[in-house]
Amino acid sequence: MTVSRDLMRHVHGWLLLTPAAILLIAFTHYPMVATLIDSFYSKGSAIRPSRFVGLGNYDSMMADPIFWKVLVNNMWFALGTIPVSIALAISMAMLVNQTLPGRSFLRMAYFTPTILPMIAVANIWLFFYSPYIGLIDQIAGWFGLPGHNWLGDPDTVLPAIIVMTIWKEAGFFMIFYLAALQHIPPELREAARLEGATRWYFFRRVLFPLLMPTTLFVLINAVLNSFKLVDHLFVLTKGGPDNASNLLLYYIFESAFSYFDTNYAATLTVVLLALLAVMALAQFFVLDRRIHYR
Amino acid sequence: MPGIEIRNLVKQWEAFRAVDDVSFDVPQGSLTVLLGPSGCGKSTILRMIAGLEDVSDGTVAIGGRDITRQDAAQRGVSMVFQSYALFPHLNVRENILFGLKVRRVAKADQETRLAEAAALVGLEELLDRMPAKLSGGQRQRVALARTIVSSQPVCLMDEPLSNLDAKLRAEMRDEIHRLQRKLKLTMVYVTHDQTEAMSMADEVVLLKDGRIEQIGPPAALYETPETAFAARFLGMPPMNVMPMDKFSERTGLGGMVPDAPANWRLGVRPEKIHISEQGLPVVVDAVDYMGAETVLRVHSGPLELMARIDGRALVEPGDELRLSWAPADIHMFDDRGKRRDLDRSETN
Numbered sequence: 001m002t003v004s005r006d007l008m009r010h011v012h013g014w015l016l017l018t019p020a021a022i023l024l025i026a027f028t029h030y031p032m033v034a035t036l037i038d039s040f041y042s043k044g045s046a047i048r049p050s051r052f053v054g055l056g057n058y059d060s061m062m063a064d065p066i067f068w069k070v071l072v073n074n075m076w077f078a079l080g081t082i083p084v085s086i087a088l089a090i091s092m093a094m095l096v097n098q099t100l101p102g103r104s105f106l107r108m109a110y111f112t113p114t115i116l117p118m119i120a121v122a123n124i125w126l127f128f129y130s131p132y133i134g135l136i137d138q139i140a141g142w143f144g145l146p147g148h149n150w151l152g153d154p155d156t157v158l159p160a161i162i163v164m165t166i167w168k169e170a171g172f173f174m175i176f177y178l179a180a181l182q183h184i185p186p187e188l189r190e191a192a193r194l195e196g197a198t199r200w201y202f203f204r205r206v207l208f209p210l211l212m213p214t215t216l217f218v219l220i221n222a223v224l225n226s227f228k229l230v231d232h233l234f235v236l237t238k239g240g241p242d243n244a245s246n247l248l249l250y251y252i253f254e255s256a257f258s259y260f261d262t263n264y265a266a267t268l269t270v271v272l273l274a275l276l277a278v279m280a281l282a283q284f285f286v287l288d289r290r291i292h293y294r
Numbered sequence: 295m296p297g298i299e300i301r302n303l304v305k306q307w308e309a310f311r312a313v314d315d316v317s318f319d320v321p322q323g324s325l326t327v328l329l330g331p332s333g334c335g336k337s338t339i340l341r342m343i344a345g346l347e348d349v350s351d352g353t354v355a356i357g358g359r360d361i362t363r364q365d366a367a368q369r370g371v372s373m374v375f376q377s378y379a380l381f382p383h384l385n386v387r388e389n390i391l392f393g394l395k396v397r398r399v400a401k402a403d404q405e406t407r408l409a410e411a412a413a414l415v416g417l418e419e420l421l422d423r424m425p426a427k428l429s430g431g432q433r434q435r436v437a438l439a440r441t442i443v444s445s446q447p448v449c450l451m452d453e454p455l456s457n458l459d460a461k462l463r464a465e466m467r468d469e470i471h472r473l474q475r476k477l478k479l480t481m482v483y484v485t486h487d488q489t490e491a492m493s494m495a496d497e498v499v500l501l502k503d504g505r506i507e508q509i510g511p512p513a514a515l516y517e518t519p520e521t522a523f524a525a526r527f528l529g530m531p532p533m534n535v536m537p538m539d540k541f542s543e544r545t546g547l548g549g550m551v552p553d554a555p556a557n558w559r560l561g562v563r564p565e566k567i568h569i570s571e572q573g574l575p576v577v578v579d580a581v582d583y584m585g586a587e588t589v590l591r592v593h594s595g596p597l598e599l600m601a602r603i604d605g606r607a608l609v610e611p612g613d614e615l616r617l618s619w620a621p622a623d624i625h626m627f628d629d630r631g632k633r634r635d636l637d638r639s640e641t642n
Contacts, residue, residue: 187379190346195393195444196367205392209383 032273038266050263057267067268069243070251073158077247078226080162081169086218088170090211093177107178114172122235125164126151129236151237154244161232161245169225173218180214181207212291216283223279227272248272296357296370296447296480297322298343304351305338305504312338314504315352320497322447323478325471327491330501331527336484339501340450343482344373356448372446376453378437380425387421390439411442414473431462438473449474451483455490467494488528492516500524522631525561531589534599535561535627542595547574549621552636561625564589567601569609573618578611592617 039057044050061067096107113121128135129150137147150160184207192202208215230249233239239246239254246254249272256265298320305313313335320326328336341347343354345366353362361369372393380389390411394404412418415435425433434454441449454470455463471494474481485491491498492512500507500515500523507527508520519525519533526532539556541547550573551560565587576592576599588607591600592615601617609615626634 185377185379187375187377188381190344190366191373191375191379191381191440192392192396193346193366194344194371194373195396197392197396201396206381206383 035266035269038263039270041263043261043263057264061264061267061271066243066246066251070246070248073243073245074227074247076158077162077165077229078223080159081165081226082219082222085166085170085173085222086215088166089173089177089218090208092170092174093181094207096174097178097181110171110174112171113168114175118168118231119235121164121168122232125160125232126236129160151245152241154241157237157241157245161236164232164236165226165229169222173222176214176218177211180211184210212287216287216291219287220280220283223283224276227276298326298448298480298482299355299358300339300343300352301355302352303339303342303349303354305335305342305347306350312504313342316501316504316506317352318499318506318509320480320482322480324496325474325479325481325483325494326497326499327495328482328484328499328501329488329491329495329527330486330507332486333503334501335504336486336501337452340373340452340482340484343369343448344371344450345369369448370446371448371450372441372444373450373452374434374437374441374454376456378433378457380433380436382425384425385421386417386423386425386428386436386439389425389436390417390421390443393440393444407443407445411439414442414476415439415469430458431466434458434466438470442473442477447480449479449481451481453484453486455485455487470494488530492528500527518633519561519625520633522559522561522627525625525627529563531564531600531602533561533563533625534567535559536597536599540595540597548572550574550619550624552621552624552626554626554634554636555629557629558634559627559631561627562599562619562623564600564602566623567599567617567619569601569603569607569615570618571616573616575614575616578609578613578615580611581607581609 040052040054041050042048042053042056092110096103096110100106116124131137131149131152132147134150136150141147148156150156188206189202192206197205227248229247230253233245233247233250237245239250243251248268252265252268252272255261255268300319301317303313303316304311316335316339318326328339330336338347342349345361345364349362353360355361356370381392384392387408390408391404394407399407408421409418412421415438417432417435417439420428420432423432425436428436437454451470455466458466467490470483473479474494483490483494495512497510498512498515499509502523508515508524512528515524516528519528522535526535536559537556538551538554538558538560541551541560554560574594576594578590578592579598580591582589582591583606587605588603589600590603590607590609591598593599599617624636626636628634
């Protein structure tokens with residue numbers, strides 16, 4: 001009696017678990033394992049079938065100058081976008097959290113870049129950056145400044161993409177900060193004000209620490225986003241010129257679908273996943289200990 | 295010295311006047327309670343004294359110095375908020391020291407003041423706790439300690455006890471009162487609770503709709519209320535305020551119901567009403583036995599009133615009795631609710 005009832009309990013448990021498990025295994029876990037296995041095989045072709053090469057793909061990756069360039073680009077991209085967009089997001093959230101006329105319009109305006117499709121955003125900025133006829137060059141022309149091919153110059157292409165990404169991300173992160181700010185009781189500011197705390201002191205000692213849970217969440221998202229960027233590059237630069245704006249995920253896409261080297265793409269994917277996992281865990285464990293959750 | 299003088303204070307929110315021409319003084323070292331129902335403007339007045347709210351008109355002076363437009367931090371006031379306003383990410387020690395750190399007080403001085411304040415409110419053991427791990431009463435003590443270390447001569451309290459249960463409220467009430475006297479603080483205390491006002495105040499400022507109804511020591515407010523509102527706001531159960539025209543039969547009541555215009559009202563405190571051989575004939579509607587006293591709710595024709603009888607009254611709902619009161623215990627209010635004192639000759 002008890003044995004069969006125990007058994008039924010397990011069966012029920014597994015039955016409830018199965019639908020979600022099937023989806024997770026089929027679309028997340030199996031592809032991850034398959035990618036890992038693929039990365040140990042050579043590129044196959046009609047005459048030379050794919051064979052096991054161990055860490056061979058990793059060796060050639062280490063020797064691949066484009067891989068290193070893309071990785072360094074990605075690092076600059078992350079360093080260029082994340083701190084600025086977080087700082088902007090906090091300032092914008094603090095601005096629209098005050099009572100000022102047109103507040104809801106301002107909130108909406110800040111959030112607009114986020115709801116636009118990425119391809120549309122990239123097209124808008126493609127116009128901004130166009131040499132001579134683009135918005136930036138036209139405005140620069142009024143001041144007598146010469147035109148510049150922003151996306152065609154290896155020195156300016158990555159900063160140009162960074163500016164656009166900040167424009168897109170800051171409004172999105174602002175929403176999270178705004179929600180967090182609205183949960184901070186106004187008496188805290190008043191209590192600090194009575195003690196003579198300046199706005200900056202209050203921000204540094206009270207507001208920012210209380211926003212830390214949000215900052216951690218936003219930071220992890222921002223890091224993931226900076227390694228996930230593909231669509232803008234696709235429209236704007238295709239990673240060029242000379243890989244000056246190429247980022248890791250776009251390079252994976254190129255390897256797999258332009259050069260048809262899926263095994264090398266698998267290798268790069270494993271590296272990308274490992275990088276993201278390490279960074280997310282590091283942020284989580286290092287910062288989490290210093291964060292106060294209410 | 296650091297007494298507070300409020301002159302013709304006004305707070306206007308667009309068309310709405312939250313505080314309307316309010317003037318009063320708080321002598322140095324005394325405790326003044328701003329009392330009134332919710333929405334009467336008492337918290338707004340407190341916030342204007344603190345400098346957290348702009349003053350529309352009038353002046354606030356502390357220690358003879360006009361501070362109406364001065365920055366909140368320069369006014370020499372500390373404040374305890376209804377929600378305590380503790381910083382949730384700082385422990386008790388850091389919460390108490392917050393203001394001293396802002397003002398860059400020397401480290402050694404910080405420590406002695408912290409130790410003193412913690413000892414005064416009994417927080418020595420809890421300095422490393424986070425606010426979330428404290429009980430309501432302990433949080434209240436942290437807020438008090440923060441006020442004490444600030445050593446500001448003026449202390450403002452905005453309904454500090456309203457988040458506590460009844461027993462703790464009585465305890466903290468005594469403690470705040472004890473601290474106020476011990477540290478000789480000039481305190482303005484906002485509450486809607488008449489018990490807090492009666493037991494703590496040196497002076498009560500009773501407010502209604504942004505205006506002052508009456509100012510005076512608790513006993514004066516209780517014994518000679520200036521308006522019908524003041525009469526009914528203080529006292530449990532409240533004073534019976536009865537329209538003159540509802541006394542159908544005046545004969546045989548002697549001095550209990552004086553001659554007065556029909557639109558005036560007659561007030562008698564429930565505890566001044568006695569069961570007697572002669573007087574107003576009433577029917578008992580309900581008997582509330584409270585232990586030390588019994589509250590009778592009775593009616594006499596269209597007139598409803600309450601009487602507070604010492605001990606246990608041996609009456610039942612439905613009983614018919616006669617109630618009486620002494621002419622000296624009568625309060626008369628005119629048609630606008632203002633107190634009118636009758637001449638002796640008139641009352642007889």
